[in-house]
Amino acid sequence: MILVFDSCVWVSAIHFGGAPLEALDFATGQFQIALCQPILDEVHAALCGKFHWRATAIDEALAEYSIETTMVRITGIVHGLCRDPKDDMIIECAWTAGADAIVTGDKDLLALGSYQGIRILTPRQFLDDFATASGA
Numbered sequence: 001m002i003l004v005f006d007s008c009v010w011v012s013a014i015h016f017g018g019a020p021l022e023a024l025d026f027a028t029g030q031f032q033i034a035l036c037q038p039i040l041d042e043v044h045a046a047l048c049g050k051f052h053w054r055a056t057a058i059d060e061a062l063a064e065y066s067i068e069t070t071m072v073r074i075t076g077i078v079h080g081l082c083r084d085p086k087d088d089m090i091i092e093c094a095w096t097a098g099a100d101a102i103v104t105g106d107k108d109l110l111a112l113g114s115y116q117g118i119r120i121l122t123p124r125q126f127l128d129d130f131a132t133a134s135g136a
Contacts, residue, residue: 001031004094006104007042014061023123026131033069034097038089072096084108094118
């Protein structure tokens, strides 16, 4: 199974913990995680700008997930799909990677529900659906 965690989930997981961190930690080692450079750029921008993290600290925090992560290249082919145009990159990343699900807290993405068979779930929904099914 391939998953895409959007930038808000990465930021929340790394900075705050809670369900986003639980979801990311549960997925690591069990599923393939797909990322694209624009998601990483948003994570860096949010953690550096809003929370004053150093770039090296962000890279260290992300490094523990790198074994299970596949980088995909997006080209901007998906546009106009989401209410917020910045969210189109999340859909494109998932579509390009052949993802089964997107894990997000973004209301604009969640409003879609799914896209071409790619489920769009909150971190809690992901944990409820997959951690419960695996007996974790």
